[in-house]
Amino acid sequence: MIDANGTAPADVVRRQYLASAAGDLEALRATMAPDVEWTEMAGFPLAGTYRTPTGVTTNVMETLGRDWDGWAAHDDTYVSDGENVVVLARYTATHRQTGKPIDVRVAHHFIVRGGLIVRFEQFVDTALVRDAMS
Numbered sequence: 001m002i003d004a005n006g007t008a009p010a011d012v013v014r015r016q017y018l019a020s021a022a023g024d025l026e027a028l029r030a031t032m033a034p035d036v037e038w039t040e041m042a043g044f045p046l047a048g049t050y051r052t053p054t055g056v057t058t059n060v061m062e063t064l065g066r067d068w069d070g071w072a073a074h075d076d077t078y079v080s081d082g083e084n085v086v087v088l089a090r091y092t093a094t095h096r097q098t099g100k101p102i103d104v105r106v107a108h109h110f111i112v113r114g115g116l117i118v119r120f121e122q123f124v125d126t127a128l129v130r131d132a133m134s
Contacts, residue, residue, distance in 0.1 A: 009112035029053035033116040043126030068093035085110040100132040
């Protein structure tokens with residue numbers, strides 16, 4: 001059972017999704033280690049590795065909010081093994097320029113140490129995202 005107030009790795013990750021859904025960037029940054037490494041998949045519009053909580057929220061969350069209406073990551077399945085948490089989720093949004101929607105499955109791999117996310121890696125069908133952007 002995931003406890004959004006707990007300190008277990010899956011609890012920390014769940015808090016990250018809740019903060020993201022609420023648009024609470026301060027709470028989102030609070031789930032990340034100061035030296036976090038956040039990697040968006042090659043081929044994704046924001047591909048690359050971002051560091052620091054502010055670097056992540058500025059370059060990922062704020063950019064997604066600018067380019068997409070209603071960007072949301074809907075987390076549904078958690079698989080935890082020690083400090084590793086894999087979340088199966090779904091992205092939904094509508095691209096602001098094209099008006100095209102996405103509804104795409106994703107997997108996120110988090111590493112949580114000391115109650116903070118130290119590493120994140122995204123896996124997504126980037127072609128579906130690019131198609132909505134063109």
